[in-house]
Amino acid sequence: MTETLSAPAPLGSPPAHEVLLDVRDMKTHFKVLDGIVPAVDGVSFSLGRGQTLGIVGESGSGKSVTALTIMRLLDIPPAVIGAESEVWFDGREILHMPLDSMRRIRGKDMAMIFQEPLTSLNPVLSIGEQIGEQVRLHLKVSRHEARDRSIESLRSVGIPSPEARIKQFPHEMSGGMRQRVMIAMALSCEPKLLIADEPTTALDVTIQAQILELLKVIQQRTGSALLLITHDLGVVAEMVDHVVVMYAGQVVEQGTANEVMLEPKAPYTMGLLESIPTAEKRGGRLSVIKGVVPSPFHLPPACRFEPRCPYAWDLCHEVAPELYPVVGSGSGRRARCHLHQAAGESRRVAALELHADAMRVGRGLKEDPA
Amino acid sequence: MTAETPQSISPAGAPLLHVKGLKKHFPIHGGILKRQVATVYAVDGVDFDVFPGEVFSLVGESGCGKTTLGRSVLRLTEPTAGEVQFDGTDIIGLPVDELRRLRRQMQIIFQDPFGSLNPRMPISDIIGEGLLAQGLTDRKARDKKVEDALETVGLRREYTRRYPHEFSGGQRQRIGVARALALEPKFIVCDEPVSALDVSIQSQVLNLLLDLRRDFNLTYLFISHNLSVIQYFSDRVGVMYLGKIMEVGTVDDLYRNARHPYTIALLSAIPDPDPRRRQKRLVLKGDVPSPVAPPPGCRFSTRCWLREQLGNPERCTTEEPELRVISTGHRVACHFEDRITATTVADRVAAQSVIDTAIAAPV
Numbered sequence: 001m002t003e004t005l006s007a008p009a010p011l012g013s014p015p016a017h018e019v020l021l022d023v024r025d026m027k028t029h030f031k032v033l034d035g036i037v038p039a040v041d042g043v044s045f046s047l048g049r050g051q052t053l054g055i056v057g058e059s060g061s062g063k064s065v066t067a068l069t070i071m072r073l074l075d076i077p078p079a080v081i082g083a084e085s086e087v088w089f090d091g092r093e094i095l096h097m098p099l100d101s102m103r104r105i106r107g108k109d110m111a112m113i114f115q116e117p118l119t120s121l122n123p124v125l126s127i128g129e130q131i132g133e134q135v136r137l138h139l140k141v142s143r144h145e146a147r148d149r150s151i152e153s154l155r156s157v158g159i160p161s162p163e164a165r166i167k168q169f170p171h172e173m174s175g176g177m178r179q180r181v182m183i184a185m186a187l188s189c190e191p192k193l194l195i196a197d198e199p200t201t202a203l204d205v206t207i208q209a210q211i212l213e214l215l216k217v218i219q220q221r222t223g224s225a226l227l228l229i230t231h232d233l234g235v236v237a238e239m240v241d242h243v244v245v246m247y248a249g250q251v252v253e254q255g256t257a258n259e260v261m262l263e264p265k266a267p268y269t270m271g272l273l274e275s276i277p278t279a280e281k282r283g284g285r286l287s288v289i290k291g292v293v294p295s296p297f298h299l300p301p302a303c304r305f306e307p308r309c310p311y312a313w314d315l316c317h318e319v320a321p322e323l324y325p326v327v328g329s330g331s332g333r334r335a336r337c338h339l340h341q342a343a344g345e346s347r348r349v350a351a352l353e354l355h356a357d358a359m360r361v362g363r364g365l366k367e368d369p370a
Numbered sequence: 371m372t373a374e375t376p377q378s379i380s381p382a383g384a385p386l387l388h389v390k391g392l393k394k395h396f397p398i399h400g401g402i403l404k405r406q407v408a409t410v411y412a413v414d415g416v417d418f419d420v421f422p423g424e425v426f427s428l429v430g431e432s433g434c435g436k437t438t439l440g441r442s443v444l445r446l447t448e449p450t451a452g453e454v455q456f457d458g459t460d461i462i463g464l465p466v467d468e469l470r471r472l473r474r475q476m477q478i479i480f481q482d483p484f485g486s487l488n489p490r491m492p493i494s495d496i497i498g499e500g501l502l503a504q505g506l507t508d509r510k511a512r513d514k515k516v517e518d519a520l521e522t523v524g525l526r527r528e529y530t531r532r533y534p535h536e537f538s539g540g541q542r543q544r545i546g547v548a549r550a551l552a553l554e555p556k557f558i559v560c561d562e563p564v565s566a567l568d569v570s571i572q573s574q575v576l577n578l579l580l581d582l583r584r585d586f587n588l589t590y591l592f593i594s595h596n597l598s599v600i601q602y603f604s605d606r607v608g609v610m611y612l613g614k615i616m617e618v619g620t621v622d623d624l625y626r627n628a629r630h631p632y633t634i635a636l637l638s639a640i641p642d643p644d645p646r647r648r649q650k651r652l653v654l655k656g657d658v659p660s661p662v663a664p665p666p667g668c669r670f671s672t673r674c675w676l677r678e679q680l681g682n683p684e685r686c687t688t689e690e691p692e693l694r695v696i697s698t699g700h701r702v703a704c705h706f707e708d709r710i711t712a713t714t715v716a717d718r719v720a721a722q723s724v725i726d727t728a729i730a731a732p733v
Contacts, residue, residue: 286577
């Protein structure tokens with residue numbers, strides 16, 4: 001861990017032009033009293049212009065910290081960013097660039113929608129002032145023009161009579177309406193990348209449907225890329241083309257939404273999908289992932305999922321798996337599991353059969369732990 | 371290994387819980403004299419039965435009154451009006467000491483595994499408190515029962531001396547289940563028992579609840595906003611909206627043949643983890659109106675897509691629809707339920723704008 005404090009290494013070269021966001025070996029650790037929390041521990045992925053990518057994981061997987069690191073919204077310290085980590089956005093490295101330059105990108109080319117719109121909007125400023133502030137800062141337009149632009153962006157997200165709404169304050173609006181304001185604000189400067197961190201988790205299901213459909217239409221209309229962070233596998237399947245699955249600070253699987261959701265290859269993703277209640281599983285027990293997510297202070301020595309994995313063998317306890325290419329799949333399809341190496345070949349077929357079984361009926365692979 | 375199939379239990383005989391015309395109104399006080407200035411119609415006339423051995427679920431969005439309803443049937447909040455019978459005994463008129471005796475058979479599991487366990491009490495006291503209240507004063511006998519309950523929910527007997535903060539969310543929810551079980555109840559109200567948990571932990575708790583139902587012949591009133599969990603877990607379902615039941619039926623009735631425009635929209639809103647089934651949703655306009663001033667006539671009329679499609683018939687806003695039987699066990703509160711055909715929903719989805727959904731139609 002000490003090397004993270006040494007002088008920055010020379011940067012790699014930028015990715016191809018079609019790649020809007022390229023995250024390379026991102027490490028975000030937190031120094032706390034009890035030690036070091038490796039919240040994000042060597043995460044890499046890329047997102048093309050106008051494309052959609054979902055990062056999915058349970059609490060503590062590091063998905064939100066990944067987004068906050070990209071936006072450079074973390075306090076350093078306690079956060080420590082790996083010296084070798086790089087994030088390329090629109091042809092520039094942003095993780096190590098001066099904060100002044102970052103501020104010109106953030107909110108303009110790269111905008112974020114947060115989970116809880118009530119706490120992320122300023123309660124003492126009117127909606128118009130909040131959107132206008134951002135527009136005037138980034139686009140250097142007059143107050144009057146900023147107002148017109150704010151009204152226009154509110155109208156584009158379906159807020160009725162926006163001329164009157166810009167005078168309102170966040171507490172005067174419902175949860176769904178506030179999330180629309182957040183989206184309008186994020187879109188006001190026509191960003192190239194929209195990062196949405198659990199945008200509908202705090203909302204009721206019918207309002208969630210409104211916001212998701214809205215996001216889809218707007219993403220297609222503006223052509224901005226979307227990085228969606230969620231714990232909800234259903235939302236991922238509905239919204240994005242590519243998926244990255246995170247567990248204990250690492251990427252454990254990646255591929256297209258169809259590949260990951262229909263033919264998962266990492267035991268964690270397999271277990272997660274097996275444990276979702278569905279109509280087909282009625283009448284049987286749900287499969288469970290035994291145990292709990294490991295404490296970040298006592299991570300398992302090799303594979304981080306090994307203590308909970310129904311398919312693990314000696315090797316998984318001894319050698320940490322890399323993100324291996326999945327046998328018989330296209331590029332970009334990867335799983336962090338020894339099953340996808342020569343050593344796991346014989347076990348792979350059996351594991352995939354067990355998974356197919358568990359998806360058909362609810363049948364516990366192993367009993368609940370004590 | 372496999373649990374008894376939920377479908378195998380059909381409602382027959384006398385209900386274990388009979389609820390009729392149940393209302394719970396909360397007054398809002400204001401002004402200098404703290405006079406009552408308004409009323410929250412949280413639960414406003416609800417009828418349903420829960421039969422022995424079944425899982426009856428209530429589903430609805432926040433503010434629809436499902437939690438208040440769950441608490442009212444146990445008299446944890448005193449209902450404003452209506453009738454609640456448990457196993458043939460009228461609960462509403464029962465004196466407090468008799469109610470306490472009956473409570474032994476009716477327990478509740480709460481949503482928040484962090485807020486519902488007293489952080490200053492060891493597990494033995496948290497689980498044993500109910501036993502003490504029921505007159506089990508012998509410490510040794512009580513501890514034995516506490517340990518048994520812990521073991522039943524898959525926790526170690528030694529955990530009795532520990533405190534809530536030493537446990538994970540899933541384990542705490544197991545402690546909540548053990549607390550309810552220690553009294554050997556017949557009936558448990560499960561109020562959003564898995565909503566605060568991650569998916570992988572959620573399935574552990576759902577399995578536990580199914581096992582316990584089989585092993586102890588339990589009956590559940592299961593309250594949730596998660597339609598997928600309800601479909602998996604329940605035998606029969608009631609859909610609530612603004613303090614009323616809009617539709618009630620078996621899981622098959624509701625999930626395969628929903629007849630209320632609100633139920634149809636709710637089901638359409640569930641994000642499906644299978645990307646092959648990606649489809650355009652039927653999106654409702656606006657938010658749930660305030661329960662302080664529910665719309666006149668049908669409470670769903672302000673957001674109803676069917677009403678809009680039928681050219682806003684007057685009846686929807688002047689006459690409150692009854693919960694009518696449309697087939698055995700399947701009841702719907704909608705005047706125009708028979709106007710929904712196989713293509714109605716698809717037509718609506720094709721015609722709707724997904725941008726202009728922020729506010730509901732004016733009444």
